[in-house]
Amino acid sequence: MPFPLKITTISDLHMYKPDLPGGDLLLFAGDLTHSGSEKQIKEMLEYLDRQPYEYIVMIAGNHDFGFENNSICIRELIPKRIIYLENESCEIEGLNIWGSPYSPWFLDWAFNLARGEAIRKVWNQIPENTDILITHGPPHGVLDQNQNGECCGCEELLGRAHDIRPRLHLFGHIHEGYGSYEEKDLNVIFLNASIESNTSVSNEPICLEWFENIGPVLLA
Secondary structure, three states: OOOOEEEEEEEOOOOOOOOOOOEEEEEEEOOOOOOOOHHHHHHHHHHHHOOOEEEEEEEOOOOOHHHHHOHHHHHHHOOOOEEEOOOEEEEEOOEEEEEEOOEEOOOOOOOEEOOOHHHHHHHOOOOOOOOEEEEOOOEOOOOOEOOOOOEOOEHHHHHHHHHHOOOEEEEOOOHHHOEEEEEOOOOEEEEEOEOOOOOOOOOOOEEEEEEOOOEEEEOO
């Protein structure tokens, strides 16, 4: 497939099924569902499978209990063309993608780990050669403020992202943090692609193109 790759990023659908523009690669950063029942997961996986992309890569989120509680059976529901990552990597068109559903503990939702050493063990698994990092939650201080202005992101994830410097770090979880931020000193683009916006109007998917010798470029 020739570059540039046309990439769409989304997160936090919570059963919503937006129209997507199509392209080469769809990246989804977790929370397909409200409660993570098998019925909800199956419905949303079928929605993703219908989308007009050559590749689809996804992780689960803190609402997707079925992936955590019954991961073997749930994996059997995932269509063959969808790549599901749970603290693991895949390679697409030469790009190394690593994904994880975990986020700091909050009210004992799915894939929650205590801040500090427990969640650091997950982030230490991220390979040094990662080009695209997909996590459900944001790093601390980056597109992570809730409606009360509190930073809810993970301090350990921020440190690891600074260490490995992926060209693109995609997440969601904190709906109010929707948007993009480019850390030019690190050469990293951070994206909070939460579709659910906590208002009556949903956010738009965030689209970009990936050039072979340049990397990711956000589309206006």
